[in-house]
Amino acid sequence: MTRPPPSARTSAFRFRKPLVVGLVAILAGIVVALGHPLLNPSPGPAAGPGQDSSTLLPAPSPPDRPPSHAPHRGGRGALDETDGVVPDGATVLDHEVSAVANLHAELLDALRRAAQDAADDGVTFTVNSGWRSRAYQEELLRRAVARYGSEAEAARWVATATTSPHVSGDAVDIGPDRATDGLSEHGSAYGLCRIYRNEPWHFELRADAADRGCPRRYADPTQDPRMRQ
Ligand SMILES: [Zn+2]
Secondary structure, eight states, X not given: OOOOOOOOOOSTXXXXXXXXXXXHHHHHHHHHHHTOGGGSOOOOSOOOTTSOGGGTOOSOOOTTSOOSSOTTTTXXXXXXXXXXXXXXXXXXXXXXXXXXXXXOHHHHHHHHHHHHHHHHTTOOOEEEEOOOOHHHHHHHHHHHHHHHSSHHHHTTTXXXXXXXXXXXXXXXXXXXXXXXXXXXXXXXXXXEEEOBTTOTTEEEEOTTHHHHOOOOOBSSGGGOGGGOO
């Protein structure tokens, strides 16, 4: 098993903002000095600091991270915000968004405390998915099966409506990467734990994590006993 190197980070929610800002300034200086065609927006591999790398990486996001637009508008049984479809830019503070409001109160409280501390470092917790209706979860699973070609492979990414902690209001998918990186490292202080190694955005509440640390992560949801129901 790989172990993370000893952390050079300090207390909770230090997001190395000064370094990022410094890199921006340095890169901007290089671009200006060279008059370089970097200014032409060909989709290169370098992620601009401050940008969510998910918008730059060519790899498709797994279906556990739903698209930000509402799926299947106009289709039969169209899903909407009352199913937990998340409007663009929703945060953990958006009380009126069902995906946020229907999360368990303790999870929501922990998220908001962590988000407040992260905000002091200039980081906003975006909610990419939270509570979902059974219908929404079933739609995500259908799409995952179509995409991965089998129910077994889809199960690595999307739970059923019966087993999904999103449907029970116990899980939230957070972005962007700066938020999830910080939460992976410091979330246990708030009881917030990453559960799966293949889903760095997926967090749940583990009430004793502040004292004991977060439990060992599963490789993916198929390793999670809760999924075998
Ligand atoms: Zn999730």
